[in-house]
Amino acid sequence: MPFFQKSVVAALLFISALFALAAAVPVEGARFEARTNTGQATYYIPGLGACGKTSQSTDYVVGVSKLLYDTYPGHTANPNNNPICGHKIQANYAGKSVTAIVVDRCEGCARNDLDFSPSAFQALAPLSAGRLNGVTWSWA
Structure with a gap:
């Protein structure tokens, strides 16, 4: 096979490999949405959250780990524009469940931990x- 044909074949193989890699990359957000996570839950008194919204203790809201917040697909330097903001999380504990909206970033949380508003936490267990x-x- 002449050199030119070998180069064309090599280039086509390279391009095919790139397309295969691109197809293997998850759709935006899919790597976080497709599985069940396990962690700890705590509560905090919400106010102005990282998403730029002000919440009350009676709202069913949650802060996620900075490790998750800062790596969510599409995040930017402006935390108010993070696409994780407004997503709902369903949490379960001891046969109880609660759905809360992501409005904040938890600085001290491990990757799969959640930091709930008091009312959302109380749907799972007493504040005590x-x-x-x-x-x-x-x-x-």
Whole structure:
């Protein structure tokens, strides 16, 4: 095979490999939405959150780990524009469940931990529990 034909074949193989890699990359958000996560849950008194919205203790809202917040597909340097904002999370603990809206970023949380408003936390356990281990959650 002449050199020119070998170069064309090599280029086509390279382009095919790039398309195969692109097809293997998940759709935006899919890597977070397709699985059940397990972590700890705590509560905080909400106010102005990282998403730029002000929430009350009676709102069913949640902050997610900075590790998740800062790597969510499409995030930018402006945390108010993070596409994770407004997504709903359904959390389960001891046979109870709650759905809360992401409005904040939790600085001290491990990757799969959640930080709820008091009312959302109380849907799972009394505030006196303080910290819940083994909370499962997924995107609602």
